[in-house]
Amino acid sequence: MSDYKTEKFKLSASPAAPDGYQMVIFEGLFHRSDGETFPVPSGHRLISSWESSSISWAVGDAEQPAPDSLSLVWYSTTEDKFYAGHFLLPQQRIYNLLKTGFWNTEEQQQQTYDELTVLVGVKGMAVVWLAGGKNKVLIGRFQAQETTSRFPNQSAQEHAEILQEERAELPSAVQQQIRAGTISAKKWEDYLRVYPWKLAFNQPLKLYNYGLDYLNAERTNYPATRDMAQYARGILEPSPKAVPRDLDLFVETEAGQRYEIRVVAFDEAETMAAFEALHQADAQAPITLRVELDKPVRKVQLVLDNGLKQLPLTKTTPEIFAAE
Known part of the structure; x- marks a missing residue:
């Protein structure tokens, strides 16, 4: 009988951010029970969307077991803050979903999920889904903590200038929230x-x-x-x-x-x-x-x-x- 901690599936990861709220993942790793990891794509300026992005990295042969946890470090341009967290995942449930999969009614064959979507948002909000074909399942909503990390190769002045330039590209409604100090995760909490x-x-x-x-x-x-x-x-x-x-x-x-x-x-x-x-x-x-x-x-x-x-x-x- 297959072990839910070791049986492998074709599985990759994709990052996302709420529409209009720029985020940058500095490090994202799915952790496996055998001590190995596979990455969430990092270093990209993420600005959409709530559901998914077109960014995905194949990892070797992309065969992975259901992960048991996720660690993340990201920067919220919208808030000028870093967040970090290590989150336990419902490993058995992820395995069950991968093992069962779904019946593709168009192609008339059994298929399974192949992507973990990781959204990072404002106020330390992180959300994970498992996607495949036209199906997508919510795995969980997680809470990261603000950290004191900073950009190592930027002076305070350089950082302020870059921040001003990048915020100027955000939607006007988001810029207004920044000025008013009303940035909130409530919209997406309500969605959940x-x-x-x-x-x-x-x-x-x-x-x-x-x-x-x-x-x-x-x-x-x-x-x-x-x-x-x-x-x-x-x-x-x-x-x-x-x-x-x-x-x-x-x-x-x-x-x-x-x-x-x-x-x-x-x-x-x-x-x-x-x-x-x-x-x-x-x-x-x-x-x-x-x-x-x-x-x-x-x-x-x-x-x-x-x-x-x-x-x-x-x-x-x-x-x-x-x-x-």
Whole structure:
């Protein structure tokens, strides 16, 4: 039987930073149980995005076991601060995800995850995801501590000049936050919030496939196995999930007609506020994202419901098409 600490997979790492908030990783290492390490790409000026970057380094043959921890040192240009931390990772869970993988419904074959995405942000915020294909799973959110590190080859004056030049390239909204002293990680902390919610329809429909992206950057577009009924239950039954960012549903009516219901983008502010309002009204009640369709199936609208209160998502416009 394979050992979760030693079995290897094709695995690399990619760095990221929140949009508009420049970060530079000085050292990033995933630690293995055998004492070896593999790196997170470092030395790049990271300025986007919350979800991923195009930077990735192959490490030898790129065969790695599930790491047990992560060490990071990075510089936040936005704050002019260094952060460092050594974080324990859920090694067994990472291994289970790598071992199980997912069923690629387009290529009709079992595949697995191949990249650890590491985001470094303001206020010492660090986030790790495991990505592969069209799927992405949140591994954890970690907290680094501010350090007294400095650039060894820069005088105070040189550093001030470089800092001024680099901050001048940041978005105007970020520059305003720097001037006002209001830099905060709250936006991304809110993205990471989860609520017990499920999907439901106002008429009998069979959900035979779906794709769902979340504000916390997770993506669920392939099932873990070929069992599509089990995959459908994952969204039709309440479980802790982040607020949805976009949605693609494939449904079949009792008469055998198939439709695709698509939400290109939920209105972020409205949807986040609605989830939070229902949660505040009753923290124990599951939230239902109800898909309401007319007969015949031509129009669709979305409503959030916790059994006590209903909140239509009026700023989100779902579309419906005949599915192949």
